[in-house]
Amino acid sequence: GDSVTQMEGPVTLSEEAFLTINCTYTATGYPSLFWYVQYPGEGLQLLLKATKADDKGSNKGFEATYRKETTSFHLEKGSVQVSDSAVYFCALGSNYQLIWGAGTKLIIKP
Amino acid sequence: DADVTQTPRNRITKTGKRIMLECSQTKGHDRMYWYRQDPGLGLRLIYYSFDVKDINKGEISDGYSVSRQAQAKFSLSLESAIPNQTALYFCATSDLSGGGYTFGSGTRLTVV
Numbered sequence: 001g002d003s004v005t006q007m008e009g010p011v012t013l014s015e016e017a018f019l020t021i022n023c024t025y026t027a028t029g030y031p032s033l034f035w036y037v038q039y040p041g042e043g044l045q046l047l048l049k050a051t052k053a054d055d056k057g058s059n060k061g062f063e064a065t066y067r068k069e070t071t072s073f074h075l076e077k078g079s080v081q082v083s084d085s086a087v088y089f090c091a092l093g094s095n096y097q098l099i100w101g102a103g104t105k106l107i108i109k110p
Numbered sequence: 111d112a113d114v115t116q117t118p119r120n121r122i123t124k125t126g127k128r129i130m131l132e133c134s135q136t137k138g139h140d141r142m143y144w145y146r147q148d149p150g151l152g153l154r155l156i157y158y159s160f161d162v163k164d165i166n167k168g169e170i171s172d173g174y175s176v177s178r179q180a181q182a183k184f185s186l187s188l189e190s191a192i193p194n195q196t197a198l199y200f201c202a203t204s205d206l207s208g209g210g211y212t213f214g215s216g217t218r219l220t221v222v
Contacts, residue, residue, distance in 0.1 A: 034210070043114075043200055043213035044153075089152060096160070097143070097168070098211065100152040 002027040006090045006101035013080055014109055021075040021104050023064075023090035032093035033057075033066055033073040038103070039086045047075075047088070082108045113137050116201050116214035123191050123221055131186045131217050133201030139212070141205070142184040144168075144176060147198040147216070156199075159184055191221040 007022040025033065032051045036044040048057030053068035064075045073090060085108045090101040114135045123129050135142065140161050145153040155168030157176040165176060173195060175187045188195055201214040 036211075041215075043215045044202075044211070045213070046210045049210065096141075096166075097155055097158060098153075100154075102152040 002031070002092055002094055002099045004090050004092050004099050004101040006088075006104050009087075009103070009105035010107050011104060012107045012109065015082055016079045017108075019075070019077040019080045019084075019106070021088055021090075021106070023073045023075065023101060025071050025073065025090075025092050025099075027071075027092055027094070027099075030068070033064070034091040034093065034098065035062070035064055035073070035075050036089040036091060037086045038089065044089060080106075080108050082110055084108050112215065113212050114201055114203055114214040116199075116217050118217060119215065120218045121220070123219070125192055125221055127191050129188050129191055129219070131199055131201075131219070133184045133186070133214060135182050135184075135201075135203045135212070137203050137205075137212055138181075139203035139205050140181065141203060142178070143202045143204070143211070144174075144184070144186045145200045145202060146170060147200060153200065156186065188219075188221075191219075193221045195219065196221050 004025050034049045035047040037047045038044045048059040050057040050066035056065045062077045087103045087105045089103045091098040117132045143158045144156040154170050159165050159178045177185050199217045202211040204211045
């Protein structure tokens with residue numbers, strides 16, 4: 001069945017460092033792909049999405065490109081801030097639900 | 111007011127007790143979902159509903175039941191709570207595209 005694999009955390013970076021969180025997927029067809037973010041004590045929020053191959057989703061300085069050839073949707077940010085500390089989830093859209101990765105905790109140190 | 115409201119935010123209950131978690135939404139979405147979040151396991155789907163008359167089991171429905179009282183309300187019940195149901199529970203809604211979900215703030219349930 002469809003599945004999502006993302007890199008294990010926690011990922012610890014210094015402020016202004018470059019961020020990459022890897023996400024790969026297996027799926028039949030051409031699903032939509034999503035990144036969600038969960039700040040401490042809160043629910044998940046949609047960060048960005050891409051609906052077809054080569055689409056780039058972007059929001060709040062984060063970017064991810066839908067790569068069909070490598071079945072990947074890696075999350076990147078050029079310069080992280082302490083306020084980016086959160087748990088990030090990659091997800092794949094099937095017909096009626098989202099298939100979730102396990103989440104990657106990101107810790108940004110000042 | 112939040113788009114998706116879950117009550118209670120926190121609950122401690124005893125093994126064997128019946129408990130209901132409630133969810134209401136103002137998004138006007140037809141689709142509603144209940145998820146469970148455990149550390150390191152991401153989110154797992156318990157039940158989902160595409161409209162008031164459509165209820166479906168998800169990945170981990172055993173031990174849970176749901177009721178869709180109206181388009182805006184979707185409640186989750188644990189008929190006889192057990193300790194391994196201790197988790198963070200989220201309600202979510204989506205539009206017909208099934209794309210961007212809106213989540214509630216979660217209910218932290220502890221079964222002792």
